[in-house]
Amino acid sequence: MPDGIVLSCTGGRYGVYVDGHRLEAVLRGRMKHRSDETVLVGDRVVLALHGPEAATIEGIHPRRTLLRRRSPGRARGVRALAANIDQVVVVGAARMPDWDPALMDRFTAVAEANDLPIVIVVNKADLDASATAHGVPYRQAGYPVIVTSATAGTGLGALRRQLAGAVSLFTGPTGVGKSTLLNALVPGLTLRTAVVSRRSHAGRHTTVAAEMHPLGDEGFVVDTPGLRDIGLWGLDPLEVGAAFPEFASRRDGCRFDNCRHRDEPSCAVRAAVDRGDIAGTRYTSYRRLLDEAEAAARPWT
Numbered sequence: 448m449p450d451g452i453v454l455s456c457t458g459g460r461y462g463v464y465v466d467g468h469r470l471e472a473v474l475r476g477r478m479k480h481r482s483d484e485t486v487l488v489g490d491r492v493v494l495a496l497h498g499p500e501a502a503t504i505e506g507i508h509p510r511r512t513l514l515r516r517r518s519p520g521r522a523r524g525v526r527a528l529a530a531n532i533d534q535v536v537v538v539g540a541a542r543m544p545d546w547d548p549a550l551m552d553r554f555t556a557v558a559e560a561n562d563l564p565i566v567i568v569v570n571k572a573d574l575d576a577s578a579t580a581h582g583v584p585y586r587q588a589g590y591p592v593i594v595t596s597a598t599a600g601t602g603l604g605a606l607r608r609q610l611a612g613a614v615s616l617f618t619g620p621t622g623v624g625k626s627t628l629l630n631a632l633v634p635g636l637t638l639r640t641a642v643v644s645r646r647s648h649a650g651r652h653t654t655v656a657a658e659m660h661p662l663g664d665e666g667f668v669v670d671t672p673g674l675r676d677i678g679l680w681g682l683d684p685l686e687v688g689a690a691f692p693e694f695a696s697r698r699d700g701c702r703f704d705n706c707r708h709r710d711e712p713s714c715a716v717r718a719a720v721d722r723g724d725i726a727g728t729r730y731t732s733y734r735r736l737l738d739e740a741e742a743a744a745r746p747w748t
């Protein structure tokens with residue numbers, strides 16, 4: 448039985464990549480009702496072929512990584528989004544829609560909570576002469592930052608090199624150009640893209656489901672629907688600090704072991720913010736996420 452890689456899951460049908468070809472498969476009956484056997488984009492699966500077009504998924508290989516979003520409150524639960532992702536590419540637009548540090552930092556925090564490496568892309572650089580400035584807080588955090596214009600074709604070589612040989616999941620706000628970038632990177636790809644509405648400067652969720660595409664023979668890219676907000680996801684308050692690598696690397700310098708980097712005396716993180724070694728926008732995002740995590744952790748709210 449051959450192995451395949453799941454490219455898409457929609458309505459019980461799976462697009463699976465086998466030996467350089469895509470075929471359609473369904474789940475073998477006994478897998479359908481087992482939640483621990485939910486098949487995800489990126490899963491490596493065992494197939495049984497029943498002819499050139501018909502195949503069933505018989506099992507899932509152990510996952511190297513799992514990208515999950517957690518949601519607290521009444522809808523508490525974990526939603527698995529994709530398997531075997533090597534890196535998360537968080538895309539933002541320099542303009543149209545405006546660069547939104549608070550939203551970008553939610554995306555990076557979710558990827559960090561999943562222990563996945565992060566790459567930051569500042570797209571639509573053709574619309575903003577100072578696009579590079581948006582990336583500075585992320586360079587300071589230690590993330591690779593690539594400034595691109597999908598439409599003018601700038602920065603695509605650097606992005607392609609960053610993607611080579613890896614499975615990369617593209618995420619970020621809606622309308623920032625994730626699908627347009629992937630169309631520019633992958634020969635023959637024609638993902639749907641849409642004009643960002645002038646009035647709201649917001650996209651309209653053109654991409655509706657995660658879908659993976661082979662990047663030649665040099666890896667895979669996953670396009671995902673953009674989000675306007677990714678709300679609370681139930682991170683433990685202590686995990687919030689860990690989701691900001693430039694904080695985590697400095698916390699040994701804080702006077703208190705359990706320092707939350709708020710008003711505690713001798714806080715190395717706040718000192719780094721004051722010196723400009725940590726961006727103020729990152730600190731603001733951290734405080735907001737910490738407040739949310741603490742509120743969510745209190746049972747009476």
Ligand SMILES: Nc1nc2c(ncn2[C@@H]2O[C@H](COP(=O)(O)OP(=O)(O)OP(=O)(O)O)[C@@H](O)[C@H]2O)c(=O)[nH]1
Binds near residue numbers: 597626641643673
């Ligand atoms: N000026 C400019 N426009 C761009 C660039 N990249 C994408 N766009 C435009 O931005 C709009 C939205 O692009 P999409 O690729 O659909 O955005 P998306 O991030 O995939 O959006 P969702 O699928 O809703 O998450 C389209 O009109 C694109 O042509 C760019 O680098 N510069």
Ligand SMILES: [Mg+2]
Binds near residue numbers: 626640653654
């Ligand atoms: Mg899209």
Ligand SMILES: [Zn+2]
Binds near residue numbers: 701708709714715716
């Ligand atoms: Zn501190």
